[in-house]
Amino acid sequence: MCERDRFQRYRTWMAWKGPTYRLVDGERIDGAWCHVWVKGYSGYHMDDLVAYADGLIRCGETFDLEELRRRLESGKVALRDPERSVPERPKQTPRWSARYPEPITNEGFLGEVGDEIEALNGRPTTSKLCWEAIKRYQREPTEDNRLLVREAYLAIPPHKRVYVLGDMDRQDIPLRQLVTDIGEPVGGDGPIATAEMHRTVLEYFNAGDRGVEQSREHYAVLYADDPVKAGAAAITLHERVNPSTEPPEHPDLWALRNEFPAPFSYNGQTYPTIIHGYWAVAAADRSDHDRIRDAATVHDAHETGGRCALRPNWAMARTAVMADLLRAKFTQHPELAEILLSTADARISYTGISESPFWTDRGPGEGRNWVGRLLELIRAELAQSDK
Structure with missing residues (x-):
């Protein structure tokens, strides 16, 4: 082994x-x-x-x-x-300069559980508190603040200390150097700590901050087109089991669903809903197209379309067709476009089990939510056309 x-x-x-x-x-x-x-x-x-x-x-x-x-x-x-x-356990020589994480102990695990509880409450963990002490020492590199760094470092469960700086190369060596009193060996078997060593560690942290700030400025330029403010809260468009065949007097977010009754024209044909249009266009045979277009309900249109032979390469074309159908629906119904625009820049989650997981959002790792994503695209186009 x-x-x-x-x-x-x-x-x-x-x-x-x-x-x-x-x-x-x-x-x-x-x-x-x-x-x-x-x-x-x-x-x-x-x-x-x-x-x-x-x-x-x-x-x-x-x-x-x-x-x-x-x-x-x-x-x-x-x-x-x-x-x-x-x-x-593999031997480590010398111990101070490169080491494996400490083995987990009962006491260390209790500290880890305590950290998890703090994190669940949104409070700082021992690692976070250690970083706060480091920042305080950077602002005021006094002996008292150095001792506070040592106290915070030693409060971290021993098996997690090696990870606290997130430095794969140096691990927690800079911290072990800093918390060692002048005149004492680092880690018990390392070099003797000196004032110069402490100054070098301080510069290590200051250089890290400068690097972070430079990266932040760099990405601010690269991502200059990102919104300055946080986006609107995500919305979820739930499927209705028995959708009405008549539009309501006062449409709500249901108007964004594919089963919502909003007749629209596309390629010279008129379809009662997006579902009717999608499956009619998908059909390879013209007679099937007409039967789906004229189906009495969304359910009938979907069932009929699912049993028909589909156009060649439909899986490749379907996303573009769905985008075209949604674009036709919302450009031909200004009142529905206003509802879509009212969602601002919210992420749109389009749920349901009647439509394919390709179109729907079914939780982490399931569903690609393409209808939701296309609705966001049409919303952006509508916002652009208002300029």
Whole structure:
């Protein structure tokens, strides 16, 4: 087994996942979870440990951080399978200059759980607090502020300290140099800390800030066409089970749906809805086109179209055709165009199960939401035409 494979068998951090939540008196309490090993009647088994924003923890039962501490100490909860042997850890020489992350311990894991709870509440984690201390030291590089950096650094769970700077090459070496008192060896076996070493670390952080600012200015030029203000809140266009065949007296966002009754002309033909137009144009045979166009309901038009032979290469052409149909609908119905324009620059999520996932938004990793994206395109065209 190569050293890399051996190292990957060590548990040096917990893989937290989310979102998850529980309801308490109708209130949503957000959470995050990771895997741990739990002792049962027949040995250890893997289980989910969920930490919630209110400080409670669930792993089979519900308890608090102190009870988690007791369960870790007693072996009821473990961070790795106690029944599997752990290979000898690779030696590190010298320790101060390059190292693996510290192995996770019960105390370190408790600190990690505490960080997750803080993050769920929108409060700074120990890593964030360490960065705040670093920034304070940059502004005022006094001895008192250096000691505050050390206090904040040591508050980070030991197995996570190596990642705090996000520097793959130097890891947390600059911090370990800074928090070491002058005259003491860095990391216990490194060079003796000097005032010059501390000044070099300060310049390291200042140079990093300058690099960040230069990148920010550079991307501000590259992305100069992005909106200055935050965009409007996303909207969701839900499918209606039994859409009306007559337009309502006062149309709402439903007017943006493909099943909304808004007759429009396209290529010399008039279609009652986008659904009618889409499937009629898709049909390879003219007689099928006419049957779909004249279907009494959206459902009938869709069912008839889905059973017909489609035009060659329809999968390639369909996005452009849908864009043309939507463009015709909204340019021929100014009142509906106003509804579309009223959504400002909001992302449009077009849901439903009657239309293909290609057209609809079905959550993370599912659906391509092409109708929603095309509606945003037509909205932009309408906004441009008003200039």
